[in-house]
Amino acid sequence: MKLKQGAPRHSQISQWLRKEIEDGTYMPDEKLPSENELAKKFGVSRVTIRRALQSLESEEIIYRCQGLGSFVSDTRTPHNLVRLTDFNEDMENAGLEASSIVKAFKTVEAPGWLAEILHVAEGNKVLQIDRLRLGNGEPIAYDITWMPILYGQLLQEDKLQDKTIYQTLEEEYEIPIIRGTYRISADVADNYLSTQLKADINAPLLTINRLSFTIGDKPVYYQQRYYRSDKVMYEMTLERDKNNSTSASELPLKEFVPVFKKTKDTG
Amino acid sequence: MKLKQGAPRHSQISQWLRKEIEDGTYMPDEKLPSENELAKKFGVSRVTIRRALQSLESEEIIYRCQGLGSFVSDTRTPHNLVRLTDFNEDMENAGLEASSIVKAFKTVEAPGWLAEILHVAEGNKVLQIDRLRLGNGEPIAYDITWMPILYGQLLQEDKLQDKTIYQTLEEEYEIPIIRGTYRISADVADNYLSTQLKADINAPLLTINRLSFTIGDKPVYYQQRYYRSDKVMYEMTLERDKNNSTSASELPLKEFVPVFKKTKDTG
DNA sequence: ATATAATACATGTAATAACAAGTATTGATG
DNA sequence: CATCAATACTTGTTATTACATGTATTATAT
Structure with missing residues (x-):
């Protein structure tokens, strides 16, 4: 029996979790259900849940601690991406x-x-x-x-x-x-x-x-x-990822934000 | 029997492949051995090989096509990261x-x-x-x-x-x-x-x-x-990832490079 | 000769299983 | 009471297996 309703299951699940977090069902630093619980809840294997959670982790929407569980990241920290702001x-x-x-x-x-x-x-x-x-x-x-x-x-x-x-x-x-x-x-x-x-x-x-x-x-x-x-001046932070020890000089951009000066500094 | 020689097998393998690619063993757009071949070669399961390849893919060191194989990316394209240049x-x-x-x-x-x-x-x-x-x-x-x-x-x-x-x-x-x-x-x-x-x-x-x-x-x-x-002026390109359809306005930085003008433009 | 079907092989997805390793609690021991 | 070991629960790693899906080649039929 072919299902084929578009996206694979793991991305459907990560999408679902993303939404839950955005909607505030899970608050920052709150523990998500364990992988086994989620697996049972969605009726899939733990592997699939892990794939879904890995997506969220790489987007820095959640963080995970071995032995503890998965947690919602601090509210809208720059997700390793630069947000285009107006x-x-x-x-x-x-x-x-x-x-x-x-x-x-x-x-x-x-x-x-x-x-x-x-x-x-x-x-x-x-x-x-x-x-x-x-x-x-x-x-x-x-x-x-x-x-x-x-x-x-x-x-x-x-x-x-x-x-x-x-x-x-x-x-x-x-x-x-x-x-x-x-x-x-x-x-x-x-x-x-x-x-x-x-x-x-x-x-x-x-x-x-x-x-x-x-x-x-x-x-x-x-x-x-x-x-x-x-x-105003622009400020950007480049940070090297600890895990990916790629060739020396590559840093991902964490932030690119304008900084507004309220008082006039002496240059 | 405990092995515990530090890093997990999959990251050892991705490290090994990274080096092979850097050393020029595999040239740009050249096909890597298939997942099954690599699995046999390293004496691990395909899952482990896939994890290794996934790392390389996320770093844009390789790209993969279903039905075709895994290939080495174009030489040192900005790996979705910003290279700190001097x-x-x-x-x-x-x-x-x-x-x-x-x-x-x-x-x-x-x-x-x-x-x-x-x-x-x-x-x-x-x-x-x-x-x-x-x-x-x-x-x-x-x-x-x-x-x-x-x-x-x-x-x-x-x-x-x-x-x-x-x-x-x-x-x-x-x-x-x-x-x-x-x-x-x-x-x-x-x-x-x-x-x-x-x-x-x-x-x-x-x-x-x-x-x-x-x-x-x-x-x-x-x-x-x-x-x-x-x-000189600085130029940066922000590009939205097609896969990660995250919340509207997040774009990863692809490049942040200085642009040198050789001729004087009229402003 | 050209179009089509069969085939082989590649990666993609997913279930199941087992064990490793980190964390926190509980309970026994000093 | 303090310390340490056992335990329960978590995520991390990996093997095995099966099938889905995309690509290219080869054989076949038109």
């Missing part, structure tokens, strides 16, 4: 109140360099969104986003306060971002930016340009963001 | 000839902020190394490194051309760097830096400060590096 989320983590001022929401003709990046023909119309980003009312960053009309038509200006572009595309239109390329550089504030950001002219700016792709390597939007470098 | 290596990848000029190699008394970072007492002596970094003879970066005398005494000024601090500590003294914290920010060139880097005063600089730790969370060295932002 501005609002970053600010929230930093304990600042985020707000945005939409400075422009218009269609423009794509110049050559942009057309190439977004895979549209030169001169094609693209949506351009300029936003000033504030934390606790103070200017922190200024960004410009361009996207093909194909995707741009899905956004509405008034919704940009509540939801991020990322969320809107993924949740409402099932257009997931599966890849992003970041370019990190430095610049100095020109006349316009210094005015907008209320910074000195020639003030140093941390610039992060990112190009986001959806399935099929289709570019969805390109964003240039200028951070006031006296307000 | 300046010389970065330049080599960019096709530039790297050189360094040691501007200072001295002991100084650690000011408060540095003492705190390096976990030494304020006023303690620390080694300070100032270096100008060149690519094809042109100034690209300037960095200052501080390290406790404990580690500093292991370095010799004349060796800094050949080997990196990282390599020296790991290979000669078995002091591995297991964690690094990067802080990325922007600054403008002051009088001294603009002279050293042959850049305009107030030229934008990409600054990367990193603190490197060895086992026991002991800080080994702290480095401040200033890149001419017209010469």
Whole structure:
């Protein structure tokens, strides 16, 4: 008798457990049922349960101690992966109140360099969104986003306060971002930016340009963001895994997060 | 009869295969022996072989196709991990000839902020190394490194051309760097830096400060590096794994590499 | 000659079994 | 009371077995 209802049993089970943990059925550091109990509960062998638990362990959703059991990891520690965060989320983590001022929401003709990046023909119309980003009312960053009309038509200006572009595309239109390329550089504030950001002219700016792709390597939007470098720096932690003693110099990234400075440090 | 010679059999085997692949016994895209053959060869069951191969697969050292076999991955693709690279290596990848000029190699008394970072007492002596970094003879970066005398005494000024601090500590003294914290920010060139880097005063600089730790969370060295932002930017790629359909916004980092510009772009 | 079916072999999934090894409790012993 | 051994329970490792599923080749029929 063929079952073949899609996914293998062990991944169904790990999915089930994942959901239980997300839903809060099992709290952080709480002990999960033992492998034998789970095996009985799901009517599978212990091997299958182990495979399911191994997935969760490698995602650092649970941790296991020989002789003790399996436990839920601390709440949403960075799961050995980097979470792509948006501005609002970053600010929230930093304990600042985020707000945005939409400075422009218009269609423009794509110049050559942009057309190439977004895979549209030169001169094609693209949506351009300029936003000033504030934390606790103070200017922190200024960004410009361009996207093909194909995707741009899905956004509405008034919704940009509540939801991020990322969320809107993924949740409402099932257009997931599966890849992003970041370019990190430095610049100095020109006349316009210094005015907008209320910074000195020639003030140093941390610039992060990112190009986001959806399935099929289709570019969805390109964003240039200028951070006031006296307000924010990016911090990343690379950590070497103790188990996988691979060749010397490989470390997995644990975190890549912006750090907001509340007080002005003397450099 | 107890064997207990340390590591479990499956990790011994994966280690063995890792080495074979590194040594070039199996070339990229070459088919490994089948699971059954390996099982017979090592005198273990197929389950154990599979565990070994699973490790290699998760490290992206091999890839497997149902019905075909297991194959060696393309040469040293970024193994889903970020490789910590040093300046010389970065330049080599960019096709530039790297050189360094040691501007200072001295002991100084650690000011408060540095003492705190390096976990030494304020006023303690620390080694300070100032270096100008060149690519094809042109100034690209300037960095200052501080390290406790404990580690500093292991370095010799004349060796800094050949080997990196990282390599020296790991290979000669078995002091591995297991964690690094990067802080990325922007600054403008002051009088001294603009002279050293042959850049305009107030030229934008990409600054990367990193603190490197060895086992026991002991800080080994702290480095401040200033890149001419017209010469280099950092690029990183985040990619979502197709298999692990975890919660929406988590992407593993594939690459974090500097990109050197050979020609001056118009901003 | 081309399309199809049979076959051999690869990895993928899973059940069952046994033992090793770490942890905590319990109970006997000093 | 303190110490130590026995015990029960946990995860870790491994062997054996069976079948499912994907791939490529070979033999067969059209």
